Amino acid sequence: MARITLQDISIGDAISSAETNTTLQSWRDQSINVDNENVRSEGLHRRNFAANAVVTPPNSNQYVSAPLGSMSINSATPVLVDIAGTPQVIGPFSFDLTDTNAELLVFGSLQYRNGSHPVGVTSTSAGVWNMRLCYSTTASTGPWTGIDETLRKTGFGFVPPNTIYRHGSISWAHRFGPIATTSSLYFGIQVWEPRAARLIKIEYTTLHAIYVQR
């Protein structure tokens, strides 16, 4: 804490410049050391803070949603969700490994439908659709690394007498990190059906991330 020291001058003291100069020197030395202890409790107002000093909301590249259109996926290996020609990818983000106080939270959701279970499939042959968040530290076009903790699966387990369809929704909230410092971090969503590449439709996707810096 910066603390000014007052050099008292009392009646009867010999007139001297030393006292006044000592006090003024203290002002000069301490005025550049102001810290939190110089500010009274609850003394700050929001106007004192620079924009985005505490939380940085997503910019236009760091948020994507697809209110219209859908994507049909029938792949046994991960496919990046792309709705009506718009990859559901956000970024770039910067990630600084040395800033241990900053957090990057990623939120996503999607709806799936028409995941069909044909007549007669069993619990071991029925479709199991896999969905997860993924990231790239190279470009918005990948290559992509799956975030294993965000893997979500959906599938039936009985023998249907008729073809039935799987519908539902999936959402994620994920604290990302840590990885090496980068300024080209991107996120996307992957979907696949490893057993038999059965088709499913993906729609109404949203994906965004925010920095919580302090």
Place this chain on the structure above:
Amino acid sequence: MAHKFYQRYVQEGDITDPRDWTLNQQDLIEEFNGRLDRDNIDQSVVTTTMIKGNAFSIIRNVDHAEGAADVALEGGTIAWRSGDGTNTLGRIEVDLSSAALVWVWWSGYWEWTGGGFPSSISSISSVNTVRFRLTIDGIEVSRIHKSPGYRLFDCGFCVGSLAVDPGPHVIEVQAKMFIQPTNAAVQTAIFCTVKARDLVMWARRQ
């Protein structure tokens, strides 16, 4: 410190009195040494690097990929539980030095094994279910209700919040199974195994 005025205004011709100097200095020094506030600081000058870490937010998480940390919920236990005795569904302990609004999110997927599946969906009496709840200090703030066992693989997401006082707090995910009476003979062989899952907490300090 909003507005300060001269305690003693010295004019030309006044007799020099050290008390004038001392009082004026003392008044300003007392404000500087701990009572500065918003009126002393310009707009938009406090930047991120000037703010102490966790001054406004504390974020914690616990997440698992599928594998060794899976939670195998056995059908023979019907009470709410937080894990299988080895692994937990999700638990965060945090000690807050100030009151806060706590947001929590949990998502995961699970797989049913061990039988007890209906041969057709018309037989609702054969449907086992699992439900999940998200708690803060034992208070339920969100729930995933009744995922049926005929969904061999299923997943869910829940979010909740609670205003809390300073002190220690526990965020915990719990699960409860219901095994249909028609499956009683095999219920200890029925498992709902929770695999990849993600618990995130954001305490926004007040």
